[in-house]
Amino acid sequence: MLSCFLDAVNSFVIAEKDIPTAGENDVVIQVSACGVCGTDIHIFRGEAPAVLPLIPGHEFAGIVVSCGKLVKRFNIGDRVAVDPNIPCGWCQYCRCGKINFCENLEAIGVTRNGGFAEYVLVPQSQVYHIPTSLPFETAAFSEPLSCCVHGMDIISIQPGERVLLVGGGPIGLLMLQLVKLSGALVAGIIEPDAHKRELAVALGADFALAPSAENLKPFIDETTHGGPDAIIECAGNKSALAMCLTLAKMGTRTLLFGLAAKSDSIALNLQHFFKHELVLKSSLLNPFTFQRAIDLLDSKKINTSLFTVNRMRLTMDDLLPVFTGTPSVSSLKNIIVPFH
Numbered sequence: 001m002l003s004c005f006l007d008a009v010n011s012f013v014i015a016e017k018d019i020p021t022a023g024e025n026d027v028v029i030q031v032s033a034c035g036v037c038g039t040d041i042h043i044f045r046g047e048a049p050a051v052l053p054l055i056p057g058h059e060f061a062g063i064v065v066s067c068g069k070l071v072k073r074f075n076i077g078d079r080v081a082v083d084p085n086i087p088c089g090w091c092q093y094c095r096c097g098k099i100n101f102c103e104n105l106e107a108i109g110v111t112r113n114g115g116f117a118e119y120v121l122v123p124q125s126q127v128y129h130i131p132t133s134l135p136f137e138t139a140a141f142s143e144p145l146s147c148c149v150h151g152m153d154i155i156s157i158q159p160g161e162r163v164l165l166v167g168g169g170p171i172g173l174l175m176l177q178l179v180k181l182s183g184a185l186v187a188g189i190i191e192p193d194a195h196k197r198e199l200a201v202a203l204g205a206d207f208a209l210a211p212s213a214e215n216l217k218p219f220i221d222e223t224t225h226g227g228p229d230a231i232i233e234c235a236g237n238k239s240a241l242a243m244c245l246t247l248a249k250m251g252t253r254t255l256l257f258g259l260a261a262k263s264d265s266i267a268l269n270l271q272h273f274f275k276h277e278l279v280l281k282s283s284l285l286n287p288f289t290f291q292r293a294i295d296l297l298d299s300k301k302i303n304t305s306l307f308t309v310n311r312m313r314l315t316m317d318d319l320l321p322v323f324t325g326t327p328s329v330s331s332l333k334n335i336i337v338p339f340h
Contacts, residue, residue: 001118001119002118002338014315023121033062033140034060035140049110055115055120079131083142116319117338134298140335147285159184164228165187167236168200169235174304179232180204203303232257240258249276314338
């Protein structure tokens, strides 16, 4: 099979590999679509932990082509999506239901070969049926959306609240739609890219502003009655989080969702934080939210059809610009379609 193989930091090759063989509790999936996540690029650059050499890719969907002898819930030809995060089931965190903190966590595309290939081996525990009404490219959003759903569980938006999102990439736009579904009275977004701001408005944002906009804080204060009840940081950098804390009012809950670089840190004025009774939370992975994400996508309550998608093949010409930060196609989401 053809695969994108990361053999060292900042170095990958397009290589032929053997098609994996299913163990007794595994299935082999022919990949129909695999999203390129910011985490994949962090792994390529050595900015996020992974076990190399590796075939990356953890946002994928496809067709079952082989099943192990103990696999009962899946058959050859089934359409499926995959939760890549594999908990051990027996550590202290798994035994109390906090599987995203698993002490022995493995992840497809991080510690095991993933979806940047024509075929991928997956434990049956991580596989979910998808309906025929859900296109594979849409189903590839199940993993990032499931992480967003967990973030929403943590920040707990209430009907009538006023919410601000910082960062309008794919994650910010998925989060925006979840915020609107939660019953927020006002949902605004801060994003430097004009095209993404236009998409945010098309997807229901009540306002979309550049971080450089004049009178940014006065406008947000007026629109949100003194400041947001909740802020969701989706940009993954220290400047974004610093902006979130600047725009918070007394009692604001802030969710740190974007993955920042290891070296990113900010200074907090502890007395200000104390006197304003601020709440800062974070969100890790997607415990028990994958089926909800599939259902939200299939119901079309979450809309990805407006996202500008760059469809790529497993070639160096297609992939290298994305990984090196010089994409030839302006896109909101890069999706590998191996067989097209």
